[in-house]
Structures are given as C-alpha cells and as structure tokens.
Amino acid sequence: MNKYGFLMIGSAVALAGMGLMANSINGKQVEREVLTTLPVVKADGVESRNDEWARYYPRQYDSWKQTKKNDKIKDMLEEKPQLAILWAGYGFAKDYNAPRGHFYALQSNINTLRTGAPVGPVDGPMPTACWTCKSPDVVRVMEEQGENEYFTGKWARLGEEIVNPIGCADCHDSSTGDLTLTRPYLERALEASGTNLDEITHQEMRSLVCAQCHSEYYFKNTEYTDKEGTEQVAKVVTFPWSEGLGAEDMERYYNNYGFKDWTHKISKAPMLKAQHPGYEIYKTGIHAQRGVSCADCHMPYKQEGSVKFSDHHIASPLENVENTCLTCHRETEEEFKQLVKTKLDRKEQLMEITMDNLAKAHLTAGKAWESGATEEQMAGVLESIRSGQWIWDYSIASHGSFFHAPEETLRLLGVANEKAQQARLELAGILATLGVTDYQIPDFSTKEKAQKLAGVNLEKLVDEKNEFRELLLKEWSEKAVEAGRLNPATREGMSDKTSYNQ
Amino acid sequence: MKTSCWIKYCSLTAFVAALAFFVYLVDASKALSYLSKDPLACINCHVMNPQYATWQHSSHKNVASCVDCHLPTDSMVDKYLAKARDGWNHSVAFTLNTYGQNIQISDDGAKRVQANCIACHAGLTETIRSNQDRYHDFSGAPAADRKCWECHREVPHGRVRSLSSTPDNLGVREL
Numbered sequence: 001m002n003k004y005g006f007l008m009i010g011s012a013v014a015l016a017g018m019g020l021m022a023n024s025i026n027g028k029q030v031e032r033e034v035l036t037t038l039p040v041v042k043a044d045g046v047e048s049r050n051d052e053w054a055r056y057y058p059r060q061y062d063s064w065k066q067t068k069k070n071d072k073i074k075d076m077l078e079e080k081p082q083l084a085i086l087w088a089g090y091g092f093a094k095d096y097n098a099p100r101g102h103f104y105a106l107q108s109n110i111n112t113l114r115t116g117a118p119v120g121p122v123d124g125p126m127p128t129a130c131w132t133c134k135s136p137d138v139v140r141v142m143e144e145q146g147e148n149e150y151f152t153g154k155w156a157r158l159g160e161e162i163v164n165p166i167g168c169a170d171c172h173d174s175s176t177g178d179l180t181l182t183r184p185y186l187e188r189a190l191e192a193s194g195t196n197l198d199e200i201t202h203q204e205m206r207s208l209v210c211a212q213c214h215s216e217y218y219f220k221n222t223e224y225t226d227k228e229g230t231e232q233v234a235k236v237v238t239f240p241w242s243e244g245l246g247a248e249d250m251e252r253y254y255n256n257y258g259f260k261d262w263t264h265k266i267s268k269a270p271m272l273k274a275q276h277p278g279y280e281i282y283k284t285g286i287h288a289q290r291g292v293s294c295a296d297c298h299m300p301y302k303q304e305g306s307v308k309f310s311d312h313h314i315a316s317p318l319e320n321v322e323n324t325c326l327t328c329h330r331e332t333e334e335e336f337k338q339l340v341k342t343k344l345d346r347k348e349q350l351m352e353i354t355m356d357n358l359a360k361a362h363l364t365a366g367k368a369w370e371s372g373a374t375e376e377q378m379a380g381v382l383e384s385i386r387s388g389q390w391i392w393d394y395s396i397a398s399h400g401s402f403f404h405a406p407e408e409t410l411r412l413l414g415v416a417n418e419k420a421q422q423a424r425l426e427l428a429g430i431l432a433t434l435g436v437t438d439y440q441i442p443d444f445s446t447k448e449k450a451q452k453l454a455g456v457n458l459e460k461l462v463d464e465k466n467e468f469r470e471l472l473l474k475e476w477s478e479k480a481v482e483a484g485r486l487n488p489a490t491r492e493g494m495s496d497k498t499s500y501n502q
Numbered sequence: 503m504k505t506s507c508w509i510k511y512c513s514l515t516a517f518v519a520a521l522a523f524f525v526y527l528v529d530a531s532k533a534l535s536y537l538s539k540d541p542l543a544c545i546n547c548h549v550m551n552p553q554y555a556t557w558q559h560s561s562h563k564n565v566a567s568c569v570d571c572h573l574p575t576d577s578m579v580d581k582y583l584a585k586a587r588d589g590w591n592h593s594v595a596f597t598l599n600t601y602g603q604n605i606q607i608s609d610d611g612a613k614r615v616q617a618n619c620i621a622c623h624a625g626l627t628e629t630i631r632s633n634q635d636r637y638h639d640f641s642g643a644p645a646a647d648r649k650c651w652e653c654h655r656e657v658p659h660g661r662v663r664s665l666s667s668t669p670d671n672l673g674v675r676e677l
Contacts, residue, residue: 004506004509004510004512004513005509005513007513007514007516008509008512008516008517010517011513011516011517011519011520012516014520014523014524015516015519015520015523018520018524018527021531021597022523022526022527022530024597025527025530025531026530028547028596029530031548032548035551036551036674038670057670060670177670177672178672178675179672202673202675290564291563291564292564296559300559301559303660303661303662306662306664306666306667307662307666307667307669308552308555308556308660308662308667308668308671309668309669309671310559327559327560328561
C-alpha cells in the first residue's frame with residue numbers, strides 16, 4: 001500500500017510537472033515558427049514586381065535599388081576592337097558592353113544591337129531564351145505558359161511580358177521567402193552533373209541562386225507538343241554540365257553532339273560562344289574550396305540602425321572592402337586593392353596576346369579561303385581556332401574570373417594562346433603551298449576598322465534599333481503598364497544609356 | 503486486498519505514463535541534440551537566432567562553431583560540466599521567460615570564450631600575453647582583465663545584439 005501509493009503520487013506529480021514543461025515547449029515552438037516565418041508576398045504564383053516585395057522587405061529593396069547607380073556604359077568593342085573580329089558573324093560583333101547593375105539588366109538586353117530591331121512578335125533575330133536571365137517576369141511566364149512554351153518563338157513575342165529587371169522573385173519564393181531555384185534548367189544540370197538536389201545546403205543555395213544566370217549555357221532545340229496538339233521546337237536554355245564543369249569537359253560535351261553556336265564569317269570555323277561561366281570558374285577557385293558562397297562577398301551582412309540584413313546592392317566587393325574581404329582577412333583595404341589589381345594586370349596582358357593571335361588566325365584563315373584553300377587543308381586549322389577561341393572566351397567571359405580563379409584563368413588563356421599560335425603556324429604553311437608568301441594582316445586597331453572587317457554595318461543597325469525604341473518598345477511598355485505588370489514609378493530616375501547614343 | 507491491487511495497477515500505469523511522457527518530452531525538447539557540437543542545437547531556442555545569424559555571416563563560420571568558443575576544450579569532463587551548467591541556466595531562463603531582449607554573456611561564459619580565443623589564436627596572442635607581465639604596475643587591477651572582444655567588437659556576433667536585430671534571416675530556418 002505505502003510503496004505503491006508513493007509511486008502513484010510521485011508519477012502523478014511528475015506527469016503534472018512534465019505537462020507544464022511540454023506546454024511551455026510547445027508554446028516556444030509556436031513562437032519560433034512565428035519568428036522564422038516570413039511574410040507571404042503572394043500566396044499563389046510568382047510576384048514579379050520588385051516594388052511589391054518592398055512592402056515587406058524595405059531594406060532589402062532599398063539596397064537592391066542602389067544597383068541603379070551602376071549605369072556606366074563601357075563599350076568593350078571600343079576598348080578591345082579585336083573582339084569584333086573574334087565574333088564576326090555573331091551578335092556580339094555588333095555591340096558588347098561591360099556589365100552594369102542588376103537594375104539595368106533588362107534595359108541592356110533591350111537596347112543592345114544583338115537583339116535587333118523587331119517590328120512585331122514574330123520578327124527579329126533572337127529567340128525568347130534571351131530574356132531568361134533578365135527578369136523575374138521570366139519565372140512568372142514560365143509558370144503561366146509552361147517552360148517549353150516560354151522557350152518557343154521570337155524574343156519579341158514576350159516584349160510586353162518581360163518588364164521588371166532582375167529582382168526578388170528570381171531568387172526567392174513568393175510565398176515563403178526562401179531561396180529557391182526558379183530556373184528548371186539549373187536543376188536538370190545539377191542532376192546531370194551528379195548532384196542530389198535534396199542535399200543542397202543553405203550555404204550552397206546562396207551561390208546556386210546566382211548560378212541560375214551566371215553560368216555557361218546554350219540553346220538546345222527541344223521538340224514538344226503544345227496544348228493545342230501542334231508539334232513545336234523550343235530553344236531551351238541548357239547547361240552543358242553532364243561531362244563536368246570544366247572548360248575542356250564542356251568542349252567535349254559540345255563536340256560529342258556536333259554543336260556550334262555559329263559559323264565564323266571570316267574563317268568559316270564552327271564556333272562556340274562561352275556565355276559567362278561565372279559559377280563554374282568560381283568553383284575552381286580557393287574561395288569555393290573554403291566554403292565561401294557568392295553572397296558572402298557580393299551581399300555582405302549589413303547593419304542599419306539596430307537591424308542586420310544581407311545587402312542586396314550586388315556589386316564588386318572592392319566597393320565595400322571593409323564588410324566583405326575584411327570580414328575574414330586581416331590585411332588592409334589598400335593591400336587588397338593592390339592584390340586584385342596585380343591579378344587583373346596579369347590577366348589583361350595574357351588576354352591581349354591571346355585575343356590578337358586568335359583574331360590574326362581568323363583573318364589569315366579568311367585569306368587562305370580566298371586563295372583557294374580546300375576543306376581538307378583547313379580542317380585542322382578550324383578545329384584549333386574553334387577550340388582556342390572557346391577556351392579563351394570561357395576564361396574571360398564571366399565577371400572577375402581573374403579573381404575568382406586566377407590560376408585557372410591564366411591556365412586557360414595559356415592553352416588558348418597555344419592553340420591560336422598552332423593555327424597560325426599551320427596557316428602559314430597552307431598559304432605557302434598556295435603561293436601566298438607576303439600576306440599582311442589588316443589593321444583592326446579600332447572598332448570601326450574591326451567591324452568593317454567583320455562585315456558589321458553599325459550605322460544601319462543603330463538606325464533600325466532607334467526606330468524600334470521609338471515604336472515597338474514604347475508599345476510594350478504601355479501594354480505592360482495597362483496590364484498591371486509594370487509600375488512606371490519604378491523607372492523614375494532611370495538613365496537610358498547605350499554605346500551608340502551617348 | 504482488492505483495494506491494494508487497484509492502487510498497485512493505478513500506480514504502475516501512472517509510472518509507465520510518466521515514463522512515456524518523459525520520452526516524449528526528451529524528443530520535443532530535442533534534449534539529446536545538446537550532447538552534440540552541431541550549432542543548430544543552439545537555435546532550438548529561438549532567442550539565439552541573432553547570434554546564429556551573425557555567426558553565419560562572420561569569419562568564424564567555417565572554422566569554429568558554438569562549442570569551439572563557448573565551452574572548455576581542454577577536457578571532456580569540463581566540457582560536459584559546463585554544458586550542464588549552461589543547459590540548466592538557459593533552460594530555466596527560457597522556460598520562465600527571465601531572459602532580456604539583449605542577452606549578455608555571463609562572467610563564467612566570458613572566461614571560457616577568452617581562454618578559447620587565446621588557445622586558437624595562440625600565435626597571434628603570444629606577444630600580448632608575454633607583455634602582460636611587463637604592464638603590471640602594482641597599483642590596481644591587472645591589465646590582463648580585458649577581453650579580446652573589447653577591441654574586436656564585431657567578432658563574431660557584431661555590436662548590435664538583440665532578439666529583433668536579425669529579421670528576415672533565412673539561415674535560421676534550416677531546422
């Protein structure tokens with residue numbers, strides 16, 4: 001009686017105590033969920049208007065808007081005229097500027113001569129895929145129309161739909177606020193490269209949201225049947241990662257499948273264009289190996305009053321060294337800037353040599369064709385040119401490769417230069433057999449001269465583009481405002497610079 | 503006899519129920535996670551979210567987690583004794599809501615952190631420590647009473663520390 005009585009009383013007291021404790025724990029759990037649940041910006045679908053997110057994330061929005069300050073146009077064809085030779089027959093020979101702030105991503109896409117001057121939704125040189133990394137409206141359209149449907153048709157088809165610049169919904173889920181991959185092709189590429197999507201950590205996600213756009217891609221022809229039962233061919237952005245994330249791996253991928261982006265106008269080589277492999281280059285560098293993510297340096301933690309948040313003014317860490325590099329490193333700001341300058345100077349020197357040799361290889365190959373060279377004679381040369389230019393382009397096409405992975409960048413430039421030199425040596429032999437012994441490579445030291453050699457009629461292109469800007473572009477904006485997709489207030493104070501109108 | 507059996511069964515049932523409830527409580531409170539060195543265990547209590555968020559953005563993120571700074575590293579016994587002490591104090595404060603908006607480290611905790619700063623950064627602090635004796639002026643508090651973070655104010659949790667200082671942080675949602 002006594003011992004069981006005590007046991008019962010003891011158990012009852014324990015149960016009561018634990019009941020109170022459980023109640024406390026559950027209350028704390030609810031508290032934690034409330035604290036870590038972010039506001040719902042849009043319950044269903046994608047909120048592509050960045051200013052709508054500002055209701056809930058004013059600091060992040062205001063810091064994102066600072067990218068508006070980075071509006072300077074730097075015409076790379078003026079600075080490196082040999083680029084026009086390297087890309088002859090391709091859009092980049094017409095117009096190629098240094099990148100600007102995210103705020104201008106969409107404007108730059110619309111204003112560049114590469115997108116041409118369409119007069120209607122089925123007109124122009126480029127497919128819808130060109131919008132893919134420029135706007136959160138892309139995410140919305142993919143969700144509304146379907147991915148393959150989004151990737152079908154001409155660039156101009158979506159001009160009135162794609163109106164908000166890179167912003168919140170490109171990286172964040174509209175209902176939960178979580179970082180999320182909004183471009184399905186990145187998920188497919190990660191799987192193709194052997195990544196298990198379920199094992200991606202938050203820290204990795206802070207780089208992968210950037211990798212959605214800062215990666216190498218090509219347009220893969222994809223057949224599908226649309227909702228009306230019609231056979232269609234979409235040009236789908238695809239990452240060539242299944243053979244690995246290195247330059248030579250991707251080259252093998254493209255070669256296996258006989259792919260080319262275009263045929264060079266001068267040398268007739270089947271060319272590949274590297275499209276800013278920023279993530280891939282970064283992965284070979286020391287910072288990736290140490291677990292540093294893109295956001296650690298480009299979106300540092302910032303204190304504003306009593307609140308800390310990630311600075312969404314995405315820019316070069318050199319503009320904010322104290323909060324970026326110096327978070328981990330003990331050196332001074334001056335030391336860092338000097339270090340980066342040294343890396344840049346070394347890359348520039350080797351890059352100039354490589355670009356000159358590649359350009360001369362193209363021009364010499366053009367001379368060889370004119371002089372009666374055969375396909376058989378030229379096959380090896382064209383292969384060297386294609387490979388050399390791919391390796392060169394890969395090494396410098398992305399932002400800051402000289403810093404993200406300086407060793408890899410210099411290695412690639414060295415390899416590219418070797419291939420260009422090899423091509424030139426072979427071409428000298430070919431010209432000799434054709435009786436040409438005194439070929440003088442024409443001068444391509446200015447943009448005008450280089451574009452003339454590349455067959456670019458700049459004046460005509462500019463006139464057509466300006467007409468487009470006056471007509472169809474204005475129509476797109478008006479329709480977008482009417483449909484509520486674009487808040488015109490978000491464009492106040494926005495500059496409208498181009499390489500041809502300033 | 504009959505009454506005795508009834509009490510016996512009831513008491514055993516109550517005991518088993520208490521055991522079951524205890525197991526549930528251990529699970530609900532994630533008590534076992536505190537035996538690990540995973541920093542996520544520290545944000546089981548959401549009042550540590552700002553500390554976790556600021557650490558995640560700091561230079562210590564990849565090289566030192568919570569236990570590397572805040573617990574003794576010289577012996578296992580000291581480590582778990584400190585864990586037990588802190589665990590008890592934190593549990594009481596959290597359960598009874600006696601913590602403030604701006605949580606300050608205790609003297610005991612500060613001593614441990616200081617010792618770990620010196621141990622990990624022994625090379626850097628060698629000169630400071632050897633000069634310590636030379637600064638002794640026989641007239642008051644020893645100069646060695648200052649802590650590393652009295653100069654290194656931002657490391658690693660920053661100068662602004664309160665429960666509301668890191669809204670919108672996505673990293674604390676890994677649980």
